[in-house]
Amino acid sequence: MKKLVLASLLLALSSSVTFADTIKVGVVGPFSGPAALQGKNFQAGINAWLAVNGNTIGDDTIEIVYRDLPAPDPAQSAALTQELIVSEGVQYLAGYYYTPDAMAAAPILEEGNVPMVVFNAATSAIVNASPYVVRTSFTTWQTSTPMAAVARQRGIDKVITVVSDYGPGVDSEAAFVAGFTGAGGEIVESVRMPMNTNDFSPMMQRIKDSGAEAVFAFLPAGPATLGFVQAYVENGLKDAGVTLLAPGDLTQEPDLAALGDNALGLLTTFHYAVSHDSPENSAFVEAASKAIGSASELSFPAVGAYDGMYVISKMIEATGGNQDAAAAVEAVKGLSWVSPRGPVSINPENRHLTQNIYLREVALEDGQYINKEIQTFENQGDPGWKAP
Incomplete structure (x- = not known):
């Protein structure tokens, strides 16, 4: 009988107590x-x-x-x-x-x-x-589409696109091209690079030879983006007045110190800046x-x-x-x-996430290089999404 009472008590306790998982x-x-x-x-x-x-x-x-x-x-x-x-x-x-x-x-x-x-x-x-x-x-459609509007607002007529050849790069290219040509701009050439590309000097020469006023670029954030921006500066494209336009992957904050003054003035569109x-x-x-x-x-x-x-x-x-x-x-x-x-x-x-996309310009404030937000594109959805 004592065993039955004890068993009943344990059963009652187990049914009334919630155990954390x-x-x-x-x-x-x-x-x-x-x-x-x-x-x-x-x-x-x-x-x-x-x-x-x-x-x-x-x-x-x-x-x-x-x-x-x-x-x-x-x-x-x-x-x-x-x-x-x-x-x-x-x-x-x-x-x-x-x-x-x-x-x-x-x-x-x-x-x-x-x-x-x-x-x-x-x-x-x-x-x-x-x-x-x-x-x-x-999505790269989300972050790249506003840059097309920025390019046209700034009077840029001819652009070459250079992107990494995988899903986000292809999406980024498509987004910029759709927005830029839809607003009357001209794409003079579109180039897709293998993801493992790390020597960008030949690409910089190709950009120079294209006659474009600006290059729109996408690479996944990491060593490749730092290398691309360094090559853009070191090969004289910035000094030659060829504007670099990109989603914010290309100027992620940990790379800005390495780029130094060479990064000042670079324009990107992105969903977040550490300086927000x-x-x-x-x-x-x-x-x-x-x-x-x-x-x-x-x-x-x-x-x-x-x-x-x-x-x-x-x-x-x-x-x-x-x-x-x-x-x-x-x-x-x-x-x-x-x-x-x-x-x-x-x-x-x-x-998908609906969010603001910001136009940012690399600036030096209080001794630190930052992506300074200078324009807001509010409540941006994903223009690249298509229902399955």
Whole structure:
């Protein structure tokens, strides 16, 4: 009888007490190799969010599980994604710096019942690869389209486009060409470079020979963008008056000190600058700088990760910590908040982020090189998205 009473008591207790669970978030990114700074910024954004908000949501504790993908590798991305779902039991996936890696992982999401929050990869079509993909970064259509308007406003008539030959580069080229020619401009030549290009001197000569007044360029942020801008200056294009126009990948803040005065006046359009003037960004920069160890290393992937953690927290709240990818994604459609970058919202139709895009000019203020915001294109959606 005593055993029966004890068993009944334990059953009653177990039915009235909610035990906290650990919810794992798997993050795939370049934490080593040439693009390790971008992975470091993923971690800085995540750690900044945890420092400000804590690692618990309701009765649940968040645990971050990292997987290193040093360079674009779709097969390895799929393998790491599968491992995180099956072996680690993650309920959420996040990160994905390069488009090919995000595209390779997307088909696994529905079978694994796991949403993916993209912190960086910027091709429009990623959201079409799975209904469980949500973006807190940007697309290159989104960041490149306003630059076409800027070029025409500044009286530029002839442009050569030079982009890396993969999804975001092709999207960036298409966005600029559509906007520029639609406004009466002329594209004199379009060039696509292999992603592994690191000697840009022949390209600079080709730009000179084209007779263009400006070059529109896109390369993924990292060593290649620094090399391209250095080659542009060292080969005399800036002095010759050939204007460089680009999305903000080409002047990420950690590269500005190395470029020095040569970068002054360069124009880019982008969704975020570390110098963005708002209370939300001041608090973010303080937390993220502590997390990364040096404010000079802070760059745009950190804000994608910071906002991504906010979205994941809302998914966890909406599902009560239960694993339900469809409900989690549904809960954040239409979600709006004030990000460190400014006001943002998740488009309920395509799960892209609607946000401001800023025209920035590299400037020297208080002894530091910054991307100074000088014009705002408000509430920009993704003009490159097409319904599947």
